[in-house]
Amino acid sequence: MMKPFVLVPIFLLLFTSLSTAQTLTEDQLQVRVKEVAKTLRCAVCQSESVWESNAELALQMKEIVRERLIQGESPDEIRAYFVSRYGDFILLKPRALGLNLLLWIGPFLLLAVGGVFLFRTLRKWVAETSPASPEDLSPIDEKSRRRIEQEIRALEPDK
Amino acid sequence: MKEMAENKSPSAGVRGWQIALLVGIFGLIILFYKGLWGNPSFIPPVIVGTAAPEITAPDLYQPREVTLSQFRGKVVVLNFWASWCLECKLEHQNLLAIQKRFGENPNFVMLGVNYQDKEDLARQYLQEHGNNFEHVRDLKGRISIDYGVYGVPETFVIDQNGVIRHKQIGPIVGETYTFLVEGLIEPLLNGTATTS
Numbered sequence: 156m157m158k159p160f161v162l163v164p165i166f167l168l169l170f171t172s173l174s175t176a177q178t179l180t181e182d183q184l185q186v187r188v189k190e191v192a193k194t195l196r197c198a199v200c201q202s203e204s205v206w207e208s209n210a211e212l213a214l215q216m217k218e219i220v221r222e223r224l225i226q227g228e229s230p231d232e233i234r235a236y237f238v239s240r241y242g243d244f245i246l247l248k249p250r251a252l253g254l255n256l257l258l259w260i261g262p263f264l265l266l267a268v269g270g271v272f273l274f275r276t277l278r279k280w281v282a283e284t285s286p287a288s289p290e291d292l293s294p295i296d297e298k299s300r301r302r303i304e305q306e307i308r309a310l311e312p313d314k
Numbered sequence: 315m316k317e318m319a320e321n322k323s324p325s326a327g328v329r330g331w332q333i334a335l336l337v338g339i340f341g342l343i344i345l346f347y348k349g350l351w352g353n354p355s356f357i358p359p360v361i362v363g364t365a366a367p368e369i370t371a372p373d374l375y376q377p378r379e380v381t382l383s384q385f386r387g388k389v390v391v392l393n394f395w396a397s398w399c400l401e402c403k404l405e406h407q408n409l410l411a412i413q414k415r416f417g418e419n420p421n422f423v424m425l426g427v428n429y430q431d432k433e434d435l436a437r438q439y440l441q442e443h444g445n446n447f448e449h450v451r452d453l454k455g456r457i458s459i460d461y462g463v464y465g466v467p468e469t470f471v472i473d474q475n476g477v478i479r480h481k482q483i484g485p486i487v488g489e490t491y492t493f494l495v496e497g498l499i500e501p502l503l504n505g506t507a508t509t510s
Binding site for chain 1 (some may be wrong): 361
């Protein structure tokens with residue numbers, strides 16, 4: 156049989172280790188609540204996240220996030236719950252689905268369309284401005300030819 | 315003549331292209347128009363058409379729990395309200411009228427859900443404005459968040475199968491009242507409602 160004075164420190168040790176473990180998980184929990192709540196939109200104060208807002212609804216939503224985390228739900232599962240009740244609206248970063256998808260890929264799509272358009276136009280311009288074959292050029296008359304030679308000679312006085 | 319024939323086919327191709335581009339741009343304009351001039355605070359009621367979440371909540375007056383499942387097989391009108399809510403006062407007499415009209419029907423239940431409120435203030439409000447149906451308290455916003463409520467008043471109409479058929483945001487007044495009573499609750503109770 157253990158004597159009481161041996162039991163007391165063991166009990167104390169057990170108690171302190173339990174309490175520190177609890178505060179640790181409490182901090183971790185808080186971090187995770189923040190992680191999820193920052194991605195949710197406060198439905199009352201629509202430009203704020205649930206984490207930032209002090210509206211009662213936001214506080215209650217934070218409490219629900221917390222409870223569901225304790226129950227072992229993943230952040231995605233918790234977000235899915237709120238989406239099933241409030242719709243995509245509740246997400247501060249909307250999912251790339253449906254019309255949202257168009258907004259996500261739209262700019263790139265437009266860039267691609269613009270690129271193809273530019274490519275085609277440029278090619279057309281190049282084709283139009285490419286030098287014509289020598290036969291197409293009308294022969295220069297003798298008088299002009301002599302005039303050009305004279306001008307070139309005038310530019311090179313050394314020769 | 316030969317040149318014209320050659321020019322015709324590529325220009326027709328460009329025209330097809332241009333039409334596609336025009337349609338695309340037009341679509342975008344519509345999208346932007348909706349985005350810019352639509353109501354940004356309107357939240358589409360995604361919950362309509364789904365099974366009504368279960369409710370387990372304390373009665374406002376009696377020490378007992380009220381559950382939604384106990385009303386299964388009945389048409390349930392669920393009204394979220396608060397004593398501090400001004401628009402709730404606008405619809406209150408209409409709520410009493412709905413209960414007066416359908417309350418005798420054994421297949422009809424109206425349940426008030428007191429939202430973000432104090433118990434005594436809620437009772438005081440009902441005493442002041444009249445009351446003829448049951449109310450529960452929404453502890454920690456569990457019921458309202460489960461129903462996607464983001465303000466009051468909001469009213470849900472649940473059919474005999476426990477499916478949410480309608481969500482009314484804002485007070486039940488004027489045309490809304492007529493629609494709810496004659497266009498929704500009555501057909502549901504008579505079994506003549508069109509499935510939507």
